[in-house]
Amino acid sequence: MHKLPDTLPDWLALLESRHAEIHINMGLERVRTVKDRLGLAFACPVIMVAGTNGKGSTCSMLESILLRAGYKVGLYIKPHFLDFNERAHVNGQLATDAQLVASFHAVEAARADTDLTYFEFTTLAIMDLLAGAGMDVVILEVGLGGRLDAVNVVDADVAIVTSVDIDHTDFLGTTREQIGFEKAGIFRPGKAAICSDPVPPSSLVAHAEAIGADLWLLGRDFNYAGDKQQWNYGGRAVRRNSLAYPSLRGANQLLNAAAALAALEVLRLALPVGAQEVRTGLVLVELPGRFQVLPGRPTVILDVAHNPHAAAALGQNLGNMGFHPYTYGVFGVMADKDIDGVLAPLAGQVDHWCLAELPSARSARAADVAARVAALTPAGAADGERTVRTFADPAAAFANAMSRAGENDRIVVFGSFYTVAGVMAARKNSPH
Template sequence: MPPLPTTLPDWLALLESRHAETHIDMGLDRVRAVKERLQLAFDCPVIMVAGTNGKGSTCAMLETVLLQSGYRVGLYIKPHFLDFNERARINGEMASDAALVQAFEAVERVRGEVPLTYFEFTTLAIMHLIAHAGVDVAILEVGLGGRLDAVNVIDADVAIVTSVDIDHTAYLGDTREQIGFEKAGIFRPGKAAICSDPVPPATLIKHAEDIGADLWLLGRDFNYQGDQQQWSYGGRTQRRNALAYPALRGANQLLNASAALAALEVLRLQLPCGAQEVRAGLAMVELPGRFQVLPGRPTQVLDVAHNPHAAAALAHNLGNMGFHRYTYAVFGIMEDKDIDAVIAPLKGIVDHWCVCGLPSARASDPQQLAHRLAALAPAGAKEGEFSVTAFATPAEAYANAVSRAGENDRIVVFGSFYTVAGVMAARKSSLH
């Protein structure tokens, strides 16, 4: 057997090369077999979060409130932007290379002949790392769907589904009812199952009832209301009043915050959180790439919106930002997305499109994308009022937008994690 890698980059390169050869069989039997050999188990409450949009925000709010309350928190969140280590957080800090290498070695030692995809292997390793980090609570973000996601080999004490919308149709189905059933797969008999989607699919409700989960629905078991200054949460047994709006910007953040507070209400005996800690946590929460407005002029917004539901939310949030002379979009997207439905809400908002290729075989071709966007030109637009330009990379598209935008303009980067990550990397290298 060849010697195992000793550095994190070498491990990730090995897993990527293996992934290309591993047939993705959608069942969890292989992951479960390795989990049992690892003796992977958590001796603390586990909160699992699934959903089409809003997963990362909900995880980030839970993490910050629990950290403010003095608990030691383990968080598995994905994907990463610049460093793989972003996926594993212990007590608010990214896991070290050394800790990740040790976790990869632990999985490799027991894996034997069982083939694992890159995602399955790294998920098991990070869950192993968190389980051995002496945390008071573990927060696990589901990657895709729920029922067949590698995270789902763990039984959560509280499972949250944030929103159900159309995405990843090749794996999850092409209706909200099919996708709702997949996401409800993280629910467990007798355990809290929270759904913050205002219109939950009937399949999700039926599955929760069929297995005897304790279903919490927005509007029935928990709710929120707010005015310009503050908002309040009401659950089954707990009210929280005079809350600050979450530091994460955007229209859907109160839905995500309510789901987080419902989870904390369920766990109030094991993990009590005071009013002051909840307020502070919500006021301090940070999450890159989710309607992230960068300081300075021109205004710059980074948002990983890559499906119709998220694009509609992005358009709504941009509409609430006040006047900007021109809006430039740095836009790259995967070919398997509903591209027309992602673009549609931004018609009339974006004046200049800087479209880009992405470092993935699934990426949409920038020339074809440009052709599609050219049809959005408003009737009677004068020269300089609308344009579409194609670039090979997010960095080149972003550099072009920066060179053209005036200080009263706005640049919006969206369409894929790869688009936002490419711009983040370009910004980082320009600062050094």
């Protein structure tokens, strides 16, 4: 028996080295076995959130509102940008290394000879940590899909599917109907199943009805309406008027906020929340890397848009920002993404492309992306007005954009989490 690590970095290195040897077996039997051995159970309401885009925003809004209402809130959210601890929030604070290490030891002891992937192991550890932390409510973000995701060994009291779009086709299928069925796998008989996608796939609706879940559909069971100043939520039994817009910017944030308020409506007897707490929670919510506009000049925007649905929302948000002479695009993406579909909504908005390779075997080659950008470039662009350059990593691409951009220009860093994380790390380590 090898001695187990006693620091978080050593644990993560061990799990990564093991992960390489474990074939991802798409099934929950192994995770369920270890969960039962751990005796993992939540003594409070559990809200689970799945979706192609918008799940992180919805989780963060719920956390922010419930914290303002005085509840002890646990949150599991993915992925992390700089520190693994970002994945586990205990009452609004990041979990400590010591808390995580204790739960890693617990999972390792319960695992015995059962193989777990990195994601399965860390998911069980964080759920174990939150289950033992005396929370009033726990919010769990689903990683991939829903039906076969490791968090789905827990039965949620409220399950939310934010949006259904094409992504992760290797695992989830190539149509919205197939993907909708996978995401509906988090629904449970007799429990609230909320879908805030304006056009829910019929597979999701059919599955919810077949198992006897209490399905809440946008436009039927809950709705929102807004003007420039404020917005209103209407549910089955609860209306909330004169709400502030969420501080998270973007076209889809009212869909996400409406889903969060529907979940709070479902849980209103167990977790009552007042109007002022909802307003304050929405105003103060923060989520790194989701149309995050950094202070200072030139304007820097960080956005993890890496599928066409998210890129279209990013393009719309950039269009709403007001005038900037030039826009620099720092972009890196995985080769298995619909790269043309991600680039297309931004082709007319970005003047200067800084294309980066990513620290992953799955990275698209910057030269290949450059060829795709060139093919999408609008006709008639003057020489020098548009440039495309390639770089070995996101930090170098960002440094180049910063060196060329005027103070009234803007730099949009988007694509893979690796792209945004690489730039965040470079900014953190820069002397300025």
